[in-house]
Amino acid sequence: MLSETVIHARWIAPVDGRRRWLENHAVVIRQGRIVSILPSDEAARAHPDAERVDRPRHLVVPGFINAHTHAAMNLMRGVANDLPLMPWLQQHIWPLEARFMSRAFVADGTDLAMAEMIRGGTTCFNDMYFFPDVAAERVEAAGMRAAIGMILIDFPTVWAASADEYLDKGLEVHDRWRNHERLVTTFAPHAPYTVSDAPLAKMRTYADEMDVRVHMHIHETAFEVARAVQDNGQRPLARLDALGLLTPNLLAVHMTQLTEAEIARCAAAGVHVIHSPESNLKLASGLCPVQTLLDAGINVALGTDSAASNNDLDMIGEMRTAALIGKIAGDDAAAVSADTALEMATLAGAKALGIAADTGSIEIGKSADLCAVDLGAPETRPVFDPIAALVYSATRQQVTDTWVAGRALMRERRLTTLDLDALAARNNAWGDKLAAHGASNQENQRHAQ
Structure with missing residues (x-):
């Protein structure tokens, strides 16, 4: 496993109270923490051996x-x-x-x-x-x-x-x-x-x-x-x-x-x-x-x-x-x-x-809790304002990646820590139980009337 990861994005919205967004920038992550936020070309030169994640149509925001x-x-x-x-x-x-x-x-x-x-x-x-x-x-x-x-x-x-x-x-x-x-x-x-x-x-x-x-x-x-x-x-x-x-x-x-x-x-x-x-x-x-x-x-x-x-x-x-x-x-x-x-x-x-010292914005020293949203879809083009595009036009299906403490919990729409097939089987079983209980209650109420 590489010690550093660099996420390159078309836009980054830090939510830090200073900048609405940065264009063609990268977030540098080391041991789960944000260590730098740089223009993409500078980040590439400064961290040539890091794992590189390219999201050229994406807005990266705090998770x-x-x-x-x-x-x-x-x-x-x-x-x-x-x-x-x-x-x-x-x-x-x-x-x-x-x-x-x-x-x-x-x-x-x-x-x-x-x-x-x-x-x-x-x-x-x-x-x-x-x-x-x-x-x-x-x-x-x-x-x-x-x-x-x-x-x-x-x-x-x-x-x-x-x-x-x-x-x-x-x-x-x-x-x-x-x-x-x-x-x-x-x-x-x-x-x-x-x-x-x-x-x-x-x-x-x-x-x-x-x-x-x-x-x-x-x-x-x-x-x-x-x-x-x-x-x-x-x-x-x-x-x-x-x-x-x-x-x-x-x-x-x-x-x-x-x-x-x-x-x-x-x-x-x-x-x-x-x-x-x-x-x-x-x-x-x-x-x-x-x-x-x-x-x-x-x-x-x-x-x-x-x-x-x-x-x-x-x-x-x-x-x-x-x-x-x-x-x-x-x-x-x-x-x-x-x-x-x-x-x-x-x-x-x-x-x-009470955890704002650790998460909630993209700032140096904070945990790398991030998500990437693909704004290149027809539903969000053209992008004049990436934050407005996220809030007023995007859907959650356009989220491609989610990281917590620098660990990818979803990479290009694939979950890495949860098994959807196994989840579906267990959830379907619960659904059948609850549905049967509801049907039984309705039948009892019908007979009571």
């Missing part, structure tokens, strides 16, 4: 960071459609999880999700799901980067029987992976309506002591907010603020229902917002006021949510949707520009996860 996922739910893609959030959860998703959740389910679902993400240029994802120990093992095997959520819910599941057990098992996961170069952990309380005050207070103490992020669905729907006011007289954010959770460690997912005062409070507290536009649209949850949040100084990252509610993990598609609906939500065609969308999908995600 996408999917800042909100439930990876194993890829096995439930399409099981329930055209429903609002609570009926979708209560009548379909939670019953399936109660019936089928297992270590094998999470292993196979996570592998399927990672195959999809790598093929779309995603190098890192922030996960929230059962059996986080299994998810971490699958990430390690596949070579991706991830934030693994230490899930917390009030009610018992196959993963844990009580809030204390959720926390104890989560801490075990944290201790096992705490020094891993590609894995971090977060506390992952599901939502204000599924976690009560006492567990949240205990978790907050751990999070403060350990300086660990907290990843939580918050203000996802108007129903959630109204129900909270009805039940305890407080909007969810106010309750979380009273518990001391509004800090720079909070990753608030969705945030479609916000007042001016709440935006100001989140900005003052340093809260990060994770925007999942396609899931919000599909579940009719609402529109996150992205440009207003950005104007207030809030870091806004981008995530797909699960393939059960999206129904894909396509970060290029998510960027386009975020940019387009951001203009409607802000009543301004200049809102959520292509450059902003790309930053939300890369560096903003790294900042939210």
